Amino acid sequence: xNRRIHAALLLVLGTxxxxxxxxxxxxxxxxxxxxxxxxxxxxxxxxxxxxxLVSLEHQLxxxxxxxxxxxxxxxxxxxxxxxxxxxxxxxxxxxxxxxIRAGFGKAAK
Amino acid sequence: xxxxRPALVPVALALTxxxxxxxxxxxxxxxxxxAEYGAGTMKEAQVFYAPRYFLSLGGGYLExxxxxxHRRREIVYGRVNYLVKRWNMKEAQANIFxxxxxxxxxxxxxNDHEVAWNAGGQIDYETRRVYSSFRTELHEAxxxxxRIDTWQLGIAPYEHDFDxxxxxxxxxxxxxxxxxxxxxxxxxxxxxxxxxxxxxxxFTEDGKLQAMAMVNF
Numbered sequence: 001x002n003r004r005i006h007a008a009l010l011l012v013l014g015t016x017x018x019x020x021x022x023x024x025x026x027x028x029x030x031x032x033x034x035x036x037x038x039x040x041x042x043x044x045x046x047x048x049x050x051x052x053l054v055s056l057e058h059q060l061x062x063x064x065x066x067x068x069x070x071x072x073x074x075x076x077x078x079x080x081x082x083x084x085x086x087x088x089x090x091x092x093x094x095x096x097x098x099x100i101r102a103g104f105g106k107a108a109k
Numbered sequence: 110x111x112x113x114r115p116a117l118v119p120v121a122l123a124l125t126x127x128x129x130x131x132x133x134x135x136x137x138x139x140x141x142x143x144a145e146y147g148a149g150t151m152k153e154a155q156v157f158y159a160p161r162y163f164l165s166l167g168g169g170y171l172e173x174x175x176x177x178x179h180r181r182r183e184i185v186y187g188r189v190n191y192l193v194k195r196w197n198m199k200e201a202q203a204n205i206f207x208x209x210x211x212x213x214x215x216x217x218x219x220n221d222h223e224v225a226w227n228a229g230g231q232i233d234y235e236t237r238r239v240y241s242s243f244r245t246e247l248h249e250a251x252x253x254x255x256r257i258d259t260w261q262l263g264i265a266p267y268e269h270d271f272d273x274x275x276x277x278x279x280x281x282x283x284x285x286x287x288x289x290x291x292x293x294x295x296x297x298x299x300x301x302x303x304x305x306x307x308x309x310x311x312f313t314e315d316g317k318l319q320a321m322a323m324v325n326f
Contacts, residue, residue, distance in 0.1 A: 029197025031235050033271040034302045037325065038136020038162065040271075054271040056237060059199060082137055084162035086197040 022097065023063045023071060026089040027080060030056045038083045046071055046079070053097045055104065059088075064097050133190035133206050133231065135325040137162040142324050147283070148317035150176050150290050151257075155188075163192035168212075171248065173255060175289050179217065182255070184225050184248055186212030193230075206231040214250045225250040237268040240277060255287035263300065274303045279311070281319065 030036050036054050039061055043052045048069035053062040061080065065071060073090050080087045095103075135141045137159055145153045150173060157167030166189055173182040188210030196203040207230045214225035229246025240263035248255045260282040269275035277300040284293045296319040298311030310320040 028199050029195070029202040031200065031202045031237050033269060033273070033275060033304060034307055034325065035132065035136060035202075036271055037304050038139055041139070042137065056270050057268065082162060084136065084192070084195060084197075 021065065021092060021094045022100070023065065023076065024091045024093055024095075024100070025061045025063075025076060025080065025087055027059055027061050028086040028088055030054070030059050030061075030085065032056070035084075039080060039085065042079050042083050046075070051097055053100060058104065060100075062097055062100055132204060132233065133157065133208060134159045134162065134165040134192055139325050141165070141167075143321065144323075145321040146318060148294055148296065148313045148315070148319050150174055150285060150294075157188075157190065163195075165190040168210075173248075173285065173289050177288050177291055180253075180288055181215075181217040182248070182253060183215040184212055184227075185214075186210045186225065186227055188227065201234065201236045203234040204232070208246075214248075214253070216250065216252050219252055223250040223252060238265045239263065240265075240279070253287055255285060255289055257283065257285045259283045272304075274301060276301055277309075279309065281311075 027039075033054075033056060036056065040052045040054055043049050043061070043063055048065050048071050049063055050066045051064040053060070053064075063071065063076070076090060077087050134157070139159050141155070141157045141159070143153075143155045145151070147153070152172040153169060155167060155169035157165040159165035168185070168187045171182070171184040171186070173184075175181065188208055190206060190208040193205040193207050209226070209228040211224070211226050214223050215221075216223055225248060227246060227248045229244065231242060231244040233240070233242035235241070240261065242261045244259045246257050248257070261279055263277040263279040265275065265277050267276070279298040279300050281296045281298055282293045283296070284290070294313050294315075296311050296313040298309045298319060300307070300309035302308070305325040307323040307325075308321070310318070313319055
């Protein structure tokens with residue numbers, strides 16, 4: 001019985017850990033910050049969103065989610081499509097938005 | 110100033126471009142407020158709300174004052190803007206917009222107000238270094254018909270990103286028919302924008318001020 005409870009706890013913790021983090025999306029059509037602000041505005045409305053990073057240079061929209069929360073691919077795709085952009089790929093990573101920004105700097109060098 | 114005109118005509122036409130104007134729809138659930146001063150012949154203010162990324166509703170005020178004679182129009186209108194088609198590419202975006210509306214116009218020759226309607230469209234292509242657009246719009250009432258065609262070609266000296274200031278040098282050509290102006294009016298503009306704020310200003314070849322300010326929120 002204890003093993004089952006332990007296994008269940010591990011599963012829940014594992015799932016939670018997997019859900020926390022950053023969602024990185026490759027987005028086409030990102031050429032103008034003036035227009036792309038709609039993406040940030042839409043994503044920030046989601047209660048699971050902790051922070052948003054938009055990079056026109058890397059065609060990237062990254063969402064840091066709150067601990068234990070996630071946004072489904074369907075929801076993300078809908079948010080981006082409803083903003084007028086095309087989502088090409090969605091990846092879940094453990095990189096923070098700061099690490100992503102730092103990576104941009106290194107890539108530039 | 111006339112020296113730059115012959116060289117720019119084929120460039121502008123070859124690129125089929127555009128603009129003078131920003132996109133008539135900014136983003137879903139966004140409000141756009143815009144004011145433009147066009148070289149003494151045109152003053153315009155607009156407010157639009159976009160319930161969806163492909164649709165916006167709102168209205169505006171357009172004042173046209175002839176530099177040929179004394180005719181003047183003061184047009185108040187409601188308008189619907191629609192994004193007909195968008196192409197999202199890896200490092201570029203292109204759009205086709207169309208719009209139409211109805212309103213009331215003051216006509217100086219008759220010193221009276223008339224029902225007026227308007228329709229127009231815009232095609233644009235944009236990367237982070239090049240912007241081009243062509244916009245055409247028709248304003249008509251019983252006693253006037255004016256078509257305003259605007260071409261814009263913009264070059265950015267550097268590639269801006271989402272949080273940084275965007276700087277563009279823009280060449281604009283504008284032709285307003287129906288006795289408002291004679292020939293194409295060319296202007297050189299400096300455009301700056303960051304997030305939701307946009308300002309641009311410059312001068313026509315006759316040294317007249319051309320300026321626009323816009324906010325999205």
